[in-house]
Amino acid sequence: MSAKQVLSGLRIGVIGVGNMGQALVHGLVEKSVYPQNISVFDLDKKKITEIKKEGRIKGAASTRQCASLSDVVILAVKPQGLQPVIEEIASSIEPGTLVISIAAGVTLKKIETYFKKQVSLVRVMPNMPALVGSGMSAYSPGRHVSEKHKKIAEAILSSFGEVVLVPEKLLDLVTAVSGSGPAYYFLLTEKLIEAAYEMGMKVDVAKRLAYQTAFGSGKVLAGTSEDPEDLIAKVASKGGTTEAALKVFQKQGLGKIVHDAVKAAYKRSKELSR
Ligand SMILES: NC(=O)c1ccc[n+]([C@@H]2O[C@H](COP(=O)([O-])OP(=O)(O)OC[C@H]3O[C@@H](n4cnc5c(N)ncnc54)[C@H](OP(=O)(O)O)[C@@H]3O)[C@@H](O)[C@H]2O)c1
Structure with missing residues (x-):
């Protein structure tokens, strides 16, 4: 129905x-x-x-x-x-x-x-x-x-x-993932714009590039059942530019940062619902 x-x-x-x-x-x-x-x-x-x-x-x-x-x-x-x-x-x-x-x-x-x-x-x-x-x-x-x-x-x-x-007991984790989640993607977009600006690009151009890239990536994610890992492999070739950037993310511990951030949102959500 x-x-x-x-x-x-x-x-x-x-x-x-x-x-x-x-x-x-x-x-x-x-x-x-x-x-x-x-x-x-x-x-x-x-x-x-x-x-x-x-x-x-x-x-x-x-x-x-x-x-x-x-x-x-x-x-x-x-x-x-x-x-x-x-x-x-x-x-x-x-x-x-x-x-x-x-x-x-x-x-x-x-x-x-x-x-x-x-x-x-x-x-x-x-x-x-x-x-x-x-x-x-x-x-x-x-x-x-x-x-x-x-x-x-x-x-x-x-x-x-x-x-x-x-189940209701999962709602605090939902809050930390999808409730607060849009802000995480917006933050990444902001940082991408800042980096492009600092390296010599005009803000309005950097903004267009970053916004459209976020939109396009979101649209790809919405239309696929592939894992992020497989999608990354479609962008990053061995020895290429994307791989160079991904290595920095990895070396500087992006995974742990995201994990800790989600944990902090989860903890705060639990505190607020007490
Ligand atoms: N925004 C988000 O991203 C988001 C995400 C998840 C959940 N939520 C939840 O969604 C709910 C609404 O959030 P929002 O961002 O839409 O808030 P909002 O823009 O402030 O809207 C709430 C509206 O309710 C009105 N209001 C307050 N007391 C009222 C009353 N007694 N009778 C009738 N209307 C009353 C407010 O009027 P005044 O402005 O005149 O007070 C305001 O227009 C919240 O409980 C929030 O936790 C929001």
């Missing part, structure tokens, strides 16, 4: 239409849901006005109204704003309503406590490329989530990228 069929007739409410909420609504409207089946609420009225340009999306007057208009409620506010929102909407959540939280680091158990009642809950860790429809989301279902709910969650998340189901 396609995402469109799974979501057919369902009313979806999005509370918080900042970066991620907007990406979500945009993906849903573009791929799978009629705008008139979507309601949104945000404290910032300008964001509601902006998002209504996507089509006949309903702007709710409050979090509670947004929740009561919806079969699926997506919570896309910052983690520190989650508890007050849940306390406002809890009485409007019907049995069977699916609640999806994308708040980083807030556990299913904590969210269930905020609701103070049984709720069908899914926790998601999306990432920033959701903004361009190329996100990576990992989700974990709570105790009261049915197979139908899982299909609905997957259909929603697939509207702005790829989706994978993981």
Whole structure:
């Protein structure tokens, strides 16, 4: 069944239409849901006005109204704003309503406590490329989530990228790999630009070279099942330029640096979700 069929007739409410909420609504409207089946609420009225340009999306007057208009409620506010929102909407959540939280680091158990009642809950860790429809989301279902709910969650998340189901205990590692991951690639891009500039290239040219190389490499990765090692072998020939660069990465311990960085993000994610 396609995402469109799974979501057919369902009313979806999005509370918080900042970066991620907007990406979500945009993906849903573009791929799978009629705008008139979507309601949104945000404290910032300008964001509601902006998002209504996507089509006949309903702007709710409050979090509670947004929740009561919806079969699926997506919570896309910052983690520190989650508890007050849940306390406002809890009485409007019907049995069977699916609640999806994308708040980083807030556990299913904590969210269930905020609701103070049984709720069908899914926790998601999306990432920033959701903004361009190329996100990576990992989700974990709570105790009261049915197979139908899982299909609905997957259909929603697939509207702005790829989706994978993981046990909740893996979400901290997901955060360290794909949640924070876009910044790692951006950092490498920045360093490539800096190196080219220091060696005499104009910044705007270096930026074009580095951005397009990142884009092209990402596109290759997205379209293949080959291992990175095999892809590297397609670029690096024996005694050539790429090999010379790779030897420096290896000698200076890039592998260990990446390993330690991911470990630090993982540790921080665990601390934040305590
Ligand atoms: N950005 C990422 O890369 C990323 C990645 C993974 C997960 N996430 C998660 O996604 C969630 C949203 O992040 P974001 O980057 O989209 O944040 P954001 O741009 O700040 O968006 C959150 C929106 O919620 C609004 N809001 C705050 N309290 C509200 C309330 N009580 N009722 C309705 N709206 C309210 C905010 O309005 P004001 O601005 O007026 O406060 C803002 O417009 C976070 O929980 C974050 O952990 C984000």
